[in-house]
Amino acid sequence: MLKSQSLEVERVRKDFPILRRRIHGKRLVYLDNAATTQKPRSVIRSIVDYYSKHNANPHRGVHQLSIEATEAFDSSRKTMMSFINASAFEEIVFTRGATESINLVRFAWGNHRIKKGDLIVLTMMEHHSNIVPWQLLAKETGARIEYVGITPDGSLRYDQFEALMGQAPALLAFTQCSNVLGTINDAAALCAAARQAGATTVVDAAQSVPHMPVDVQKMGCDFLAFSGHKMLGPMGIGVLYARRALLQEMEPFQSGGDMIKEVHLSGARWNDLPYKFEAGTQNVEGAVGLAAAAEYLNSLGMDRVRRHEEELTAYALEQMASVPGITVYGPRESSRRGGVISFNLGDIHPHDLASILDEEGVAIRSGQHCAQPLMELLGLSATTRVSFYVYNSHDDVDALMGALSKARRIFCL
Ligand SMILES: Cc1ncc(COP(=O)(O)O)c(C=O)c1O
Structure with a gap:
């Protein structure tokens, strides 16, 4: 055996x-782990423990439980920051998953940065989550989309990629690992070429962060999206990593409570990063469970x-x-x-x-x-x-x- x-x-x-x-x-x-993964006892226990001992609305109360909930939420963010080696706490935005992370980029960055005639480069091996948001953005803005093809063995056509980089694209969005072919793309090389061409990069890491060491600083991406449930964590929680400078320039995604610093009848001022992108009561239980999953993976x-x-x-x-x-x-x-x-x-x-x-x-x-x-x-x-x-x-x-x-x-x- x-x-x-x-x-x-x-x-x-x-x-x-x-x-x-x-x-x-x-x-x-x-054997259906690309769809979702099973949960270890430590993840299940972390959620039970959170609700049994610490639950309250974070960031809002001065009472002990609210402070503990805030600490649990912050400490989960720190765990995720070191899991992908982000350089700052502010660069980790909690979302509902990879899909919402990519949509956040589409709305909060794309809607304000992509213009008529701009080129968006995708690949032929993308999940719908990394195609449809960009199709909608292109429709709204008048941008155009080109797709990098694949070779017969399922690798990216680097000749086509290079030719497209030569057309000064505004955005490159690609998966680090295909959920169908399994192909691992050289994310660092693709991001470096895109940066040289002046393009912003969005890496769909839904099938990579759970399965291999990912270091966003080494990769050199601008945005990176992944889901908790594909890495032993709960459903309904995920991460958008973004370079701090980009998050600072970006408009909010959703609006309401918690993402504001001040609200007056005449308008509002946005909260500090990363809270500016986390409107409303957040999925603290999910963040706690996701951090427990990351710790479990670290232990392996x-x-x-x-x-x-x-x-x-x-x-x-x-x-x-x-x-x-x-x-x-x-x-x-x-x-x-x-x-x-x-x-x-x-x-x-x-x-x-x-x-x-x-x-x-x-x-x-x-x-x-x-x-x-x-x-x-x-x-x-x-x-x-x-x-x-x-x-x-x-x-x-x-x-x-x-x-x-x-x-x-x-x-x-
Ligand atoms: C490559 C890839 N990207 C994005 C997603 C979307 O992930 P979620 O449904 O967790 O948002 C998936 C899910 O299967 C995926 O495999």
Whole structure:
């Protein structure tokens, strides 16, 4: 039985109560981590603890509980600041998730900075969350959008990228890791080229921050977005990292309580950073849970998390290579991809395949993965996708392979 060289998976698994669930009488093999991840006991406990002992509205009261809630919220922000090595507390804005983070940039930065005729550069491997906000912005402002294509193995067409950088774009928005192909893009190189071309950069890190060490200062991005629920944290919380200088210049996103310093009948003055971008009562429970998730990942070590996923991906790719009728999308080498593998098996519809796998306790995703333009480019209506995380083992890959064999038998492949 093969074991991870990087993580003690058996010990990790014990931290996740849900992994004891039986599904249709079988051991749960959870391979839908790109959609959302399971929660360790420390995250669940942090939320229970917050509500059991410290809950109040932060920033608003002078009473003890309000002070404790404020401290819990601030300390969670500090944890997230060091998790991605932001240079200042003010650079971490809490949002509902990656989608809201990108929309915040669209409204609070894009609406005021993008003009008619400006060029917005995206890639063909973006999630809808990193396409639709920019399409709406382009429609409103009269900007135009160009997409960097992909090579047959699912890498970015760097020749096209360079040509587009030569057209002095105003904005480059791209994913650091594709949620369909698994491709890891060289975010530091892309940001450096964009900066030289005078473009502002938005990095969709929804599939990277949870899975590999990310250092925003080394990367040199202007904005970076990610979600808590994809990194062992709760749903409904996420982060927008932004360079302080940009946040200072930007207009507010939503408005109301907490994002103001003073309000008069004649107008208002905005609060300090980052609160200027956090209108209304915030998701303190989410921030606390997210910080607990980041601490849990730190205790494993993000280098080891990355190596573990690379090991599992290499193992799965190797096993899949010998399955007749399988087509695997994305780069061949596990070193160039995150722990996400999309594939099709003969002409079995991915939803049918997902149902058969579910009968075996194997939870995977089927469909377009919120990346319809990429699917259209690949000429596909859907794929089946498996995605790994810290609690997945080589046994899980074996269970997946067993379930795929069963599907092949059922469909006489
Ligand atoms: C690459 C990528 N970007 C953005 C998102 C959106 O994340 P959320 O739904 O948590 O806002 C996802 C979610 O699947 C994703 O995979």
